[in-house]
Amino acid sequence: MKVPFLTFEPMHNEIRQSLNNAYNNVVDKSWFIRGDECQKFEKEFAKYCGVKYCVGVASGLDSLILILRAMDIGVGDEVIVPSNTYIATALAITYVGAKPVFVEPVIETFNIDVERIEEKITKNTKAIIAVHLYGRTANMDAINTIAKKYNLKVIEDAAQAHGAKYKDKRAGSLGDAAGFSFYPGKNLGALGDAGCVTTNDKELADKVRVLGNYGSDYKYHNIYKGMNSRLDEMQAAFLRVKLPYLDKWNKDRRNTAKKYLEGITNPLIKLPSPSSEEYEHIYHLFVVRSERRDELEKYLNEKGIGTLKHYPIPMHEQECYNDLGIKHGELPIAEEISRTVLSIPMFYGMTDKEIDYVICKINEFM
Numbered sequence: 001m002k003v004p005f006l007t008f009e010p011m012h013n014e015i016r017q018s019l020n021n022a023y024n025n026v027v028d029k030s031w032f033i034r035g036d037e038c039q040k041f042e043k044e045f046a047k048y049c050g051v052k053y054c055v056g057v058a059s060g061l062d063s064l065i066l067i068l069r070a071m072d073i074g075v076g077d078e079v080i081v082p083s084n085t086y087i088a089t090a091l092a093i094t095y096v097g098a099k100p101v102f103v104e105p106v107i108e109t110f111n112i113d114v115e116r117i118e119e120k121i122t123k124n125t126k127a128i129i130a131v132h133l134y135g136r137t138a139n140m141d142a143i144n145t146i147a148k149k150y151n152l153k154v155i156e157d158a159a160q161a162h163g164a165k166y167k168d169k170r171a172g173s174l175g176d177a178a179g180f181s182f183y184p185g186k187n188l189g190a191l192g193d194a195g196c197v198t199t200n201d202k203e204l205a206d207k208v209r210v211l212g213n214y215g216s217d218y219k220y221h222n223i224y225k226g227m228n229s230r231l232d233e234m235q236a237a238f239l240r241v242k243l244p245y246l247d248k249w250n251k252d253r254r255n256t257a258k259k260y261l262e263g264i265t266n267p268l269i270k271l272p273s274p275s276s277e278e279y280e281h282i283y284h285l286f287v288v289r290s291e292r293r294d295e296l297e298k299y300l301n302e303k304g305i306g307t308l309k310h311y312p313i314p315m316h317e318q319e320c321y322n323d324l325g326i327k328h329g330e331l332p333i334a335e336e337i338s339r340t341v342l343s344i345p346m347f348y349g350m351t352d353k354e355i356d357y358v359i360c361k362i363n364e365f366m
């Protein structure tokens with residue numbers, strides 16, 4: 001039997017006709033950038049997240065860059081970021097000329113350790129980027145309390161957390177602004193690159209919109225040195241088809257996770273935290289840990305089970321961040337995570353047979 005790491009088949013089969021209609025609609029309307037579909041999606045997604053504003057942009061990376069720029073964070077500033085995240089979070093900080101300051105995560109939740117934030121705050125610190133990694137939100141009450149004490153902005157990297165809840169609020173509504181990615185493999189994915197910014201701050205939303213459109217507030221009138229980062233009509237139309245299904249698809253993932261959590265009993269495998277009332281997980285990824293991760297991966301791949309590592313090299317050990325001068329051993333938790341994590345199959349529409357096969361093979365690993 002073969003179980004892929006990820007397949008879009010069950011998802012796209014369910015909505016194929018609607019996707020085709022959305023495509024035809026956009027072609028018929030012949031308006032391709034920031035039109036009706038984009039506006040409607042922005043409204044619908046803002047409502048879904050429980051915020052006032054949503055601005056469509058071209059990618060998740062851009063959403064974070066645009067937020068930082070709109071907050072006037074740049075050269076000479078520092079931004080706190082977890083040491084274990086996808087590199088895009090740190091790249092956004094670097095792109096605006098600021099310095100990423102890494103704070104270690106709690107290994108059980110994979111998210112930033114709120115106990116370790118304050119010791120990294122300096123007079124140059126301007127913001128904290130809270131990443132809701134793998135689909136579980138960070139400890140937002142604690143982060144917002146620290147931010148308030150030191151007058152810092154809180155930015156959510158919600159690229160892996162569409163629909164995830166912290167207490168009763170959704171990711172995207174838990175800080176000053178949030179960046180989302182709609183990269184195809186995310187829980188809410190476009191059929192190409194796309195992203196958005198959510199916020200309750202009208203001024204910030206307006207500025208992000210202008211910055212993402214060459215810094216132009218009206219046609220051929222430019223108030224900032226902006227960039228081209230817009231959500232196109234085709235992707236917005238596809239996202240509008242998918243959004244009404246998101247809760248159902250996330251629930252299905254939670255069910256799969258529940259089966260994994262109950263079924264996997266191999267003592268060589270450490271399991272991720274379960275979904276709870278306080279932290280409603282959307283399991284963008286199901287990430288297990290093992291001291292013998294590489295052997296486990298090879299074994300599962302031989303059994304026809306797809307796996308990936310999120311992420312195999314911590315950011316501070318990437319070549320591009322040599323200039324930060326952080327040595328091996330300085331961020332031991334991020335290093336341990338990169339050495340031990342393995343993501344196992346997790347996608348909407350996994351069959352019981354597939355789930356049971358994965359559980360059975362993992363339990364047979366010796």
Ligand SMILES: *Cc1c(COP(=O)(O)O)cnc(C)c1O
Pocket residue numbers: 059060061062085086088089131157159160180181182183193194195
């Ligand atoms: C995917 C992702 C991003 C970047 O999104 P893109 O749309 O690929 O630019 C940023 N942060 C995290 C945590 C991600 O998973």
